[in-house]
Amino acid sequence: QVQLVQSGAEVEKPGASVKLSCKASGYTFTAYTIQWVRQAPGERPEWMGWISTGTGDIRYSQDFQGRVTITMDTSASTAYMELSSLKFEDTAVYYCVRELKIGAFFDYWGQGTLVTVSS
Amino acid sequence: DIQMTQSPSTLSASVGDRVTITCRASQIIRSCSQSIRSCLAWYQQKPGKAPNLLIYDVSTLQSGVPSRFSGAGSGTDFTLTISNLQPDDFATYYCQHYNSYPLTFGGGTKVEIK
Numbered sequence: 001q002v003q004l005v006q007s008g009a010e011v012e013k014p015g016a017s018v019k020l021s022c023k024a025s026g027y028t029f030t031a032y033t034i035q036w037v038r039q040a041p042g043e044r045p046e047w048m049g050w051i052s053t054g055t056g057d058i059r060y061s062q063d064f065q066g067r068v069t070i071t072m073d074t075s076a077s078t079a080y081m082e083l084s085s086l087k088f089e090d091t092a093v094y095y096c097v098r099e100l101k102i103g104a105f106f107d108y109w110g111q112g113t114l115v116t117v118s119s
Numbered sequence: 120d121i122q123m124t125q126s127p128s129t130l131s132a133s134v135g136d137r138v139t140i141t142c143r144a145s146q147i148i149r150s151c152s153q154s155i156r157s158c159l160a161w162y163q164q165k166p167g168k169a170p171n172l173l174i175y176d177v178s179t180l181q182s183g184v185p186s187r188f189s190g191a192g193s194g195t196d197f198t199l200t201i202s203n204l205q206p207d208d209f210a211t212y213y214c215q216h217y218n219s220y221p222l223t224f225g226g227g228t229k230v231e232i233k
Contacts, residue, residue: 109169
């Protein structure tokens with residue numbers, strides 16, 4: 001069965017960076033784009049960016065431009081999302097999601113990684 | 120950017136009720152290339168869990184989703200209806216457009232027990 005398994009919770013100080021991982025299984029990794037979405041406590045989900053696992057193309061939300069880097073290791077079927085210059089308001093659950101081929105909506109979600117930014 | 124506004128933000132209902140949630144976009148959501156319907160999806164989220172895809176292309180049920188869920192709408196106005204509300208349906212619901220980037224979600228509608 002399709003699974004996206006994310007790395008564990010992180011606690012970081014303001015100004016630091018965090019790198020999260022998302023390991024896919026149960027399907028051909030390079031056949032589906034992986035996106036990253038975050039959700040602050042009590043808030044709506046917020047789109048961050050995507051990586052085409054087949055071509056390596058990447059696109060980021062302008063809200064995170066310059067702070068977010070999405071990469072992948074196809075040999076490990078794993079995508080990564082690094083967020084730098086962390087702020088208190090970056091405290092959120094970060095999800096990797098699989099995009100369906102017919103549109104940018106998401107049929108499988110990782111379990112989420114809680115990132116807490118605290119001094 | 121397309122802003123998505125949901126109403127109501129909270130809805131109190133009883134098991135067996137029919138409920139309707141509205142999602143309004145700040146500009147027209149175009150039809151998707153594979154469908155004549157707009158690029159609009161709905162998700163259900165329960166506390167501490169990731170959202171779960173219910174509907175895409177406005178009204179297409181994701182595999183495994185019960186038929187009591189239905190979606191409708193076009194242009195800027197969309198609805199999610201749950202007929203015969205079941206105990207498992209008490210959750211928060213989000214709409215999401217995929218018309219263009221950036222993708223955006225509605226603010227959510229929490230369906231709670233009356």
